[in-house]
Amino acid sequence: MTERKKLSLNKAAQPTTDTPGHAPRKPPVRGSGTAPRKRMSAAEAAQAREESAARPKVDPWSEERRHTEEPHRPTRAPASGAARGDAAERSTRAPSRGPQAERARTIDRPQAAKEAAPRRDHRRADGRTAPRPAPTSSTAPVTPREDDGRLRLSKLMSEQGLASRREADEWIEQGWVRVDGEVVSELGTRVFPHQTISIDPMARTQQAQRVTILIHKPIGYVSGQAEDGYEPAVALIKPENRWREDKLPIQLTRGHLKNLAPAGRLDIDSTGLLVLTQDGRIAKQLIGEDSGIEKEYLVRVVYSAQPEAENVSAVVPPEAIEALRFGLELDGRQLKPAQVSWQNEQQLRFVLREGRKRQIRRMCELVGLKVVGLKRVRMGRITLGKLPQGEWRFLRPDERF
DSSP, X not given: OHHHHHHHHXXXXXXXXXXXXXOOOOOOOOOTTOOOOOOOOHXXXXXXXXXXXXXXXXXXXXXXXXXXXXXXXXXXXXXXXXXXXXXHHHHHHSOOXXXXXXXXXXXXXXXXXXXXXXXXXXXXXXXOBOOOOOOOOSSOOOOOXXXXXXXXXXXXXXXXXXXXXXXXXXXXXXXXXXXXXXXXXXXXXXXXXXXXXXXXHHHHHHHHTOOEEEEEEOTTOBSSSOBTTBOBGGGGOSGGGBOTTOOOSOOOOHHHHTTOEESSOOOTTOEEEEEEESOHHHHHHHHSTTOOOOEEEEEEEEEXXXXXXXXXXXXXXXXXXXXXXXXXXXXXXXXXXXXXXXXXXXXXXXXXXXXXXXXXXXXHHHTTEEEEXXXXXXXXXXXXXXXXXXXXXXXXXXXXX
């Protein structure tokens, strides 16, 4: 009795705080039918403390990774009842490994397998982040084609005035185009600008058969396709509407109306010279982007500040006429210089080198003028002349715009 009291008094106090690298010790859990644990003597306790101090310390973070990243072991077959009892006894006697161990035991197997998968954040062993690999494309990079100075054959023919782009494509398909003496029949062929292009006489014959018609468009007809119940000007091209002073020995046929398109428009409230053509060269010359063909108009106006004035030229400020000549903008774009002068007391004469939609009417509105009549009398070197309103004639072979 005296010896047991002495041992209990000399027993070393257990540490209340966790030693780094070790989980705190917990009292054993006694299950039913288990024998009481034998107390250690003072010598055994001292020896245990020495062994604990000599044991190498383990980083808790590495310990946690070892538990969480440990590969999943295959599930063993269920043990017998006796084996399960022995395992339960060993688990109750074994000291707990701390909260990290409890977490590792309670985690489910799919989650453990997921955590055991290799890392995908490209972290290296030293903890630093390695550079991510560059993303790879499923398709090979497209190498841009170097510009060697060649142009599409149809575009080059159009620039040289040999034909329109549409005509050039038709001639190439027919085999009527030669480049440096060799026939080119494939659309999209590219050639150098210095190469020689020759055209078969058959193409020239077909081109000569295409017609250009001049018509004096009246008010109430549209230039292009019918719209809002108004007829197009092409509806006036009938044998009975042909000007009787047109002496060209050509009889109007249905083929002449095919692909006949206006080269320059006149709005429904305007009258005067309208050109309709099958020849792409003429269309490009009149309405192409780089066209410099002059268009002349006679415009009857009223001054909005004094609408009852008969002599409009006397009441309109000279600054308004100067602005019409140069300095105005439409749709955010500067207009090209224009020739504007008084034709008489009520009419202005406009000469333009561009054709914006309702350009003259909008220009006049910007300076306080209202257009009450507009007539186109010339396009290039072709004038309206004595052609009566509502009648038409063929463009003669000797006439050029």
